[in-house]
Amino acid sequence: MRIVYFTHSLASCWNHGNAHFLRGVLRDLIARGHDVQVLEPEGAWSLQNLLADHGESGLDAYRSAYPELSSQGMPKGFDVEAACDGADLVIVHEWNDPALVAAVGEARKRGGRFTLLFHDTHHRAVSDPEAINAFDLSGYDGVLAFGETLAAVYRRWGWEGRVFVWHEAADIRLFHPPAEEGQREGAVWIGNWGDGERTEELERFLFAPAKAAGLPLEIYGVRYPADALATLKRYGIAYRGWLPNARAPEIFARHRVTVHVPRRFYVEMLPGIPTIRVFEALACSIPLVSAPWSDAEGLFRPGRDFLFARDGEEMAHHLRAVDRDEGLRAELVRNGLETIRARHTCAHRVDELLSIVGSLRGNEKEPVLEESAR
Secondary structure, eight states, X not given: OEEEEEOSOSSOOTTOTHHHHHHHHHHHHHHTTOEEXXXXXXXXXXXXHHHXXXXXXXXXXXXXXXXXXXXXXXXXXXXXXXXXXXXXXXXXXXSSOHHHHHHHHHHHHTTOXXXXXXXXXXXXXXXXXXXXXXXXXXXXXXXXXXXXXXXXXHIIIIITTTEEEOOOOBOTTTSSOOSSOOOOOSEEEEOOOOSSSSHHHHIIIIIHHHHHTTOOEEEEOSOOOHHHHHHHHHTXXXXXXXXXXXXXXXXXXXXXXXXXXXXXXXXXXXXXXXOHHHHHHHHTTOOEEEOSOOOTTOOSOBTTTBXXXXXXXXXXXXXXXXXXXXXXXXXXXXXXXXHHHHHOBHHHHHHHHHHHHHHHHTOOOOOOOOGGGO
């Protein structure tokens, strides 16, 4: 197939988590022989912030890890219809301008023969529904939603039978156990501060428990305001700044444990949707302890693949246990890796995508990869 994907940015993962998943999916599609073109707006917010902070060298890790991937900028006056001409599948991510989303839909309505999907990987459908309702999706064949609770929102909006759950997953070509185990110590958290969506939770489930457990903690991420940095300093936490996602496996490999602290919207309004960091961490064989969230879709085996902590005290207990108990670490690593490889790789998601497209076209799904290729 010829596939066109309209993204916010492929090159930049600066506060842009969808880039992680997109890279893995597109790489798998290319490996299967599909013709993939990626289009993104010129001057994309994420890319501009990355370049402002780190210059062109900030793209080195991405370019080294994904030599087969590239993207084309869309200048003012870009011919959207021409870009879609001859495509079999076009996907538009929700972090795009409403005018672009509408233009692609119009190209479909004017006789475009491609299947057109809208890809939503954010909580704005519940946190800022007006922003999503500003999109004209009348020309779209379907919606890809990264969790069942988000898909349910689209069903209420009239997409019954045309919204498909498409979870994120780990690119196991990059996210995998280290070739050789080295010294591991302390805890690590890779995540952005955000907009006050989990400020209290971070202190309750990460900063204070790590200190109580006596574990040194390193944090990587962006958008940490002065008061957040002051809090980290008060807890004696080492703040390392932005980390290219392509380097995350090497950082995980240096630490004994990591923590998942979901944003409040994914606990209260969109339960069942974990961040992609959960998939990536388990794929890299680092034990994980999570703050509370509802695994409503049964994606994992809580208590086996990772540990749940109901409160800060239990989080400190789990962190202490993982740090001290080699057998517990080995069990969590083995179980988490087993679940990722069996169900949650980008190859699995490509299988699902091709099946979705086939169902919309009324065709049989494309043959999947053999298990060894996942």
